[in-house]
Amino acid sequence: MTLYAQLADIFRRKIVAGEWAQNEPIPTLEELAKQYDVARVTARQAIQMLSAEGLLSSHRGRRTTVTYELKNQPVFLSVGSVERDTPDFKLRIYSSQPGLPDRADAFFGKLAGEYQHIHKIDMDAGAAYSVSHNFIAQSLYQRFPEGAEQRIKVARLVSDYGRDFVAIWKEKVTVGMSDEEESLLLGCALHSPVARITRICTDVEGKILYLGKLCYLGSRYETQRDITHLLKT
Numbered sequence: 001m002t003l004y005a006q007l008a009d010i011f012r013r014k015i016v017a018g019e020w021a022q023n024e025p026i027p028t029l030e031e032l033a034k035q036y037d038v039a040r041v042t043a044r045q046a047i048q049m050l051s052a053e054g055l056l057s058s059h060r061g062r063r064t065t066v067t068y069e070l071k072n073q074p075v076f077l078s079v080g081s082v083e084r085d086t087p088d089f090k091l092r093i094y095s096s097q098p099g100l101p102d103r104a105d106a107f108f109g110k111l112a113g114e115y116q117h118i119h120k121i122d123m124d125a126g127a128a129y130s131v132s133h134n135f136i137a138q139s140l141y142q143r144f145p146e147g148a149e150q151r152i153k154v155a156r157l158v159s160d161y162g163r164d165f166v167a168i169w170k171e172k173v174t175v176g177m178s179d180e181e182e183s184l185l186l187g188c189a190l191h192s193p194v195a196r197i198t199r200i201c202t203d204v205e206g207k208i209l210y211l212g213k214l215c216y217l218g219s220r221y222e223t224q225r226d227i228t229h230l231l232k233t
Helices: 003-016 029-036 041-050 154-161 180-186
Strands: 074-081 089-098 115-124 126-137 168-179 195-202 206-216 223-224
Touching: 003 029, 003 041, 003 154, 029 041, 126 154, 126 180, 154 206, 180 206
Parallel strands: none
Antiparallel strands: 074 223, 089 115, 115 126, 126 206, 168 195, 195 206
16 A cells, blocks of 8 residues: 555545544645655645545645535444544454355345455554454455555445445444453453444445444443434424
8 A cells, every 4th residue: 555545544534533624624735744754745645535535625726625524424323432543543353364244144235245254353552442253245345455454444444445335334233241252352351241233334236245243342332323303303
């Protein structure tokens, strides 16, 4: 992955997270080059990449502004307490190989074609908080930059590189107790409280592009949901 593409990934996450707000100018090329210790041309290439994706508006003689609309994000968000990027976020992949998800987990959509199975844990400040099994359709997985899944959350890669044919995201959340494998990988006592999430996204034909089975430590999981429309009846 080129340096400017890596920089574009950082900027993209800031935009999607709302750190760089819609219609607001982003830092200048000089400021970005200094902040990330890169050449000015590298910062410019990253901005051009995001402008081509429609996330930024860049015109000669004018400040570059954000065009991405947060309102396009799902109303229901389920996140671990460190789901958002932090300086101390790291992940560890235990295996990455072709494999099919269990059809019993496909509560939504239909399995089709071949999948890449990535088994990993997410960590904050060196401590594991989530273990997951991720199944990505090979047609989508092949779009990922080489080695990107070793640095970036799979769900974000699916969103970033499948934005032109991902149609629907859904997820199911249950609460339970950790089993032996989960306890070992998360470094917690057996039968500790955990939140289990099955996350699925499909294309317009209902074919599953991504199926994730995630287990979060109960102490590191929260849900956020806007229920305003449910109460205005």
